[in-house]
Amino acid sequence: MAEGAKILVVDDDDAIRKFLRISLTASGHTVIEARTGEQALGKAATERPAIVILDLGLPDLDGREVVRRLRDWFAGPILILSVRADEAEKVAALDAGADDYVVKPFGIQELLARLRVLLRARAGTAEAAPVLHIGDLTIDIAARTVTLAGRPVALTRKEFDLLVMLARHAGKVLTQRQLLTAIWGEAHVNDTQYLRVYVGQLRAKLADDPAQPRFIRTEPGIGYRLLWPESGL
Structure with missing residues (x-):
């Protein structure tokens, strides 16, 4: 993962947000936090993160709705982090515009690896390369x-x-x-x-x-x- 990446973590579980804040900050990244879908949309607009880590089970909006609304203007990667392990849930989130999906409980090394891959792909501008x-x-x-x-x-x-x-x-x-x-x-x-x-x-x-x-x-x-x-x- 690129040094200094700004990451928006969206989860209503305080313990998960704290764990991710500590782990990502230890790797040299800046962490922005939101506990609701509306907070996430607002902070994504004002803070302009490089990537969003998003839980699906938010208190105000379903995570898939947040993904759809983000995709109206946000081009960065969105990684779903959720306890919902059903294939249909994964497909729906990915079809809505998410880039990857990690099921809770998760290993931090796997999560960091998936973030590195997503950010590397964006940084490499693969979509525009001839x-x-x-x-x-x-x-x-x-x-x-x-x-x-x-x-x-x-x-x-x-x-x-x-x-x-x-x-x-x-x-x-x-x-x-x-x-x-x-x-x-x-x-x-x-x-x-x-x-x-x-x-x-x-x-x-x-x-x-x-x-x-x-x-x-x-x-x-x-x-x-x-x-x-x-x-x-």
Whole structure:
């Protein structure tokens, strides 16, 4: 995680906020706190944090509503930190605009690693880059070419588009709905078999073992994530 990152922690549990304040401050970061959704929206607007850590169970607003309202103008990463472990809850939060999801109770090292990945992806401006580099994988968007360790990888148009979308959001969980809408259109949001087939084809061409992935990780019941090579996240 970049030094000096300003982080907004939104949670109505005083103990959780204190724990995160101590842990994040010890790493050299500035922590802003809010205990309600309305406070979070106000502080995000006035303090302009680099990233938001958000609980879903707030006393005034559901966290998903906070995510949707933040996404009207806030471009930074949003990481959900919640006791809600149900896959449907995770998918709904991610579809609303969150970037990642950690279930309570959590390990601080895992949380810090996920924050580093999200901030690194934003700092690297992957979404605007004409050439994307993920470890030894290179994707030239304009030329529509892919190389792995210097060797060309032949992809179909859909395979390439799917890989680019995952790479533009490396480290972030993308839901099945988000991927299907972007690559195949709204009419195919329920055609999850398309995704399974094309992810399988991509893995085969990238020599990526789904049991021990280097590139594409399945988030069961949710979607997929392209891994940053050093972190595995």
